[in-house]
Amino acid sequence: EDQVTQSPEALRLQEGESSSLNCSYTVSGLRGLFWYRQDPGKGPEFLFTLYSAGEEKEKERLKATLTKKESFLHITAPKPEDSATYLCAVQQTGANNLFFGTGTRLTVIP
C-alpha cells in the first residue's frame, strides 16, 4: 500500500533561516512526486513534479529534490509569506490520482 510520511509536522523558522522539509514515500512504481503549498481556507497550489531519483527543481526560494525513498523541499532564506502548509503526494505508475502526506505546517517569523 502507498505510504507518504512528512516530517516535521510543524516547523517554525526565523526569517532568513534556511531549512528542509522531508517526504518519505513507499509506492509500487513511482510515476511522479508532487509538492503543493496550501494556505488556510484555500486549495493546494502546485509547486513541483519530480519524476526520477536525482532530479531537482527550483522556484524562487524553494528547491525540491528526489531520491528513491524520499524527497526534500529546501527553503532558502524564507520570508513570512512562505508560511503555509506544504503537502507532498505520490502518483503511482498507471494511475492519475495522488496519494497525499499529512503535510508540514511552516511558520516563518519576521
Add this chain to the structure above:
Amino acid sequence: KAGVTQTPRYLIKTRGQQVTLSCSPISGHRSVSWYQQTPGQGLQFLFEYFSETQRNKGNFPGRFSGRQFSNSRSEMNVSTLELGDSALYLCASSLDPSGNTIYFGEGSWLTVV
C-alpha cells in the same frame, strides 16, 4: 487563464440530505479528479474522470458519486449526508490522465449539521 472553478464555495446541509458540487476544469483540461480534505484524514482521493468515464475510484461508500459532462465539467454528489461528511471537497484538473501537472480549485466547504 482561468483556474479550476468550484461552486458553491460554502454550504450547510442537514444530516440525511443530499448535495451536488460542481467543478469547471481549466480550459483544455479533460481529466478531473475529486478529493476530500478533513483535519483528521488529510487529503483523500474520491474519483477521477476522463472523457466522461470514471477511470479510478477511491475507498469511499457508494453515497459518493460523480459524473463528467462532454465539456469536461464535473459534478459530485453525496447522498444521505452524515456528520462525518463535513469537509473541504477539492476538484483537480489535468490535461489528460498522464497527470504531469495537476491543479486544484479553491474547494467547496461542506458543513453537515
